[in-house]
Amino acid sequence: MTGNELKEIFIEKGINPKFLKKQLVQKKVCMQKDIGVHNNLFGGNLLSWIDEAAAAFISETIGFRPVVTLKINEVLFKAPVKLHDIINIDCKILHMGTSSIKVLVEVVNTRTNNVVCTTDIVFVHIDPETMKSKEI
Numbered sequence: 001m002t003g004n005e006l007k008e009i010f011i012e013k014g015i016n017p018k019f020l021k022k023q024l025v026q027k028k029v030c031m032q033k034d035i036g037v038h039n040n041l042f043g044g045n046l047l048s049w050i051d052e053a054a055a056a057f058i059s060e061t062i063g064f065r066p067v068v069t070l071k072i073n074e075v076l077f078k079a080p081v082k083l084h085d086i087i088n089i090d091c092k093i094l095h096m097g098t099s100s101i102k103v104l105v106e107v108v109n110t111r112t113n114n115v116v117c118t119t120d121i122v123f124v125h126i127d128p129e130t131m132k133s134k135e136i
């Protein structure tokens with residue numbers, strides 16, 4: 001979906017255009033408790049942080065309405081994170097459907113400037129009563 005197409009949908013739905021841009025959503029420090037094997041950040045922890053950050057970003061974007069994670073696409077762990085490294089979790093909306101939103105997530109190690117991980121995640125806006133998908 002092009003930037004212009006997204007912009008039109010944002011205007012139609014009254015969404016703040018600031019959410020069209022890539023945003024730094026969260027910073028994390030890799031603590032001792034986050035380390036897995038080989039003295040690297042445990043990938044499962046990173047997945048949890050990514051899911052939480054992207055969900056928060058999407059929820060804010062659509063006015064704090066409830067969303068659930070439907071699908072996490074391929075996750076590439078490209079570079080390790082070591083003890084006390086700091087990472088940035090950046091999010092950008094790629095596509096907005098009727099009830100679903102796809103967001104690109106990029107994680108960067110601020111010490112090395114390496115891209116640690118990229119993925120895209122699909123969230124679905126739901127009706128909290130029925131737990132079914134609902135138009136955004």
Ligand SMILES: CC(C)(COP(=O)(O)OP(=O)(O)OC[C@H]1O[C@@H](n2cnc3c(N)ncnc32)[C@H](O)[C@@H]1OP(=O)(O)O)[C@@H](O)C(=O)NCCC(=O)NCCS
Nearest residue numbers: 068069070071096097098099100101122124126131132133
């Ligand atoms: C999210 C959920 C309500 C969607 O239910 P559903 O019956 O698939 O809903 P729909 O068929 O109405 O589809 C909803 C949207 O998801 C999209 N979708 C469905 N399957 C998809 C897939 N494989 N990939 C991408 N998008 C998909 C549909 O295209 C639709 O998007 P649109 O409204 O923008 O066109 C349901 O799957 C659910 O409750 N999942 C569990 C969520 C959860 O607990 N997540 C936490 C992690 S376990």
